[in-house]
Amino acid sequence: ETGVTQTPRHLVMGMTNKKSLKCEQHLGHNAMYWYKQSAKKPLELMFVYNFKEQTENNSVPSRFSPECPNSSHLFLHLHTLQPEDSALYLCASSQGTSNYGYTFGSGTRLTVV
Amino acid sequence: KQEVTQIPAALSVPEGENLVLNCSFTDSAIYNLQWFRQDPGKGLTSLLLIQSSQREQTSGRLNASLDKSSGRSTLYIAASQPGDSATYLCAVRPGNTGGFKTIFGAGTRLFVKA
Numbered sequence: 001e002t003g004v005t006q007t008p009r010h011l012v013m014g015m016t017n018k019k020s021l022k023c024e025q026h027l028g029h030n031a032m033y034w035y036k037q038s039a040k041k042p043l044e045l046m047f048v049y050n051f052k053e054q055t056e057n058n059s060v061p062s063r064f065s066p067e068c069p070n071s072s073h074l075f076l077h078l079h080t081l082q083p084e085d086s087a088l089y090l091c092a093s094s095q096g097t098s099n100y101g102y103t104f105g106s107g108t109r110l111t112v113v
Numbered sequence: 114k115q116e117v118t119q120i121p122a123a124l125s126v127p128e129g130e131n132l133v134l135n136c137s138f139t140d141s142a143i144y145n146l147q148w149f150r151q152d153p154g155k156g157l158t159s160l161l162l163i164q165s166s167q168r169e170q171t172s173g174r175l176n177a178s179l180d181k182s183s184g185r186s187t188l189y190i191a192a193s194q195p196g197d198s199a200t201y202l203c204a205v206r207p208g209n210t211g212g213f214k215t216i217f218g219a220g221t222r223l224f225v226k227a
Binding site: 004006031041042043045048050055056058088090092099100101102103104105106107109 | 117144145147149154155156157158159162164202204213214215217218219220
């Protein structure tokens with residue numbers, strides 16, 4: 001399998017649940033990203049990992065907890081979410097920073113009820 | 114602070130028409146600019162990546178230009194087809210933030226009528 005793979009594609013969870021989103025890239029990239037896309041809003045950067053180290057946390061609430069065990073895998077652990085957290089969560093990767101473009105996954109459509 | 118604006122927000126054209134989508138950014142210090150396509154409820158598909166030293170990139174019926182000095186990029190789509198219907202996003206990689214904080218425009222929603 002090639003590219004950036006995200007699972008699950010769809011997720012419905014209650015506000016008291018704990019769930020995790022998974023992202024895997026098979027491109028040999030060094031950097032991985034989580035983005036949030038809400039209806040009628042531009043993409044919002046959440047977290048950046050470069051060589052497994054978190055380099056950016058864009059003021060994301062602590063109910064979102066990222067994990068990057070290696071350069072190929074990225075997780076987003078979710079707990080005690082709010083209905084306004086319902087959105088499309090997109091994972092991306094790049095060879096590095098600066099001169100390289102992004103490759104995105106298909107996203108996880110999250111609904112919090 | 115870098116800001117990215119896309120105009121128009123929505124566009125409807127008949128099949129076969131040539132069209133131009135616009136993207137403007139406020140800070141010319143960029144590493145690159147990337148155009149993406151997004152189908153409803155799906156992820157982003159990269160169309161073209163223009164490095165800061167380049168003026169344009171072409172792929173099939175698509176041509177993207179970059180004018181850093183004026184803070185503008187255009188995406189030209191030739192002979193549009195119904196399958197081109199999607200939201201088109203431009204993304205700027207600022208050159209003064211370590212390259213991590215790519216800024217996305219809100220997108221142009223394109224509808225090509227058969």
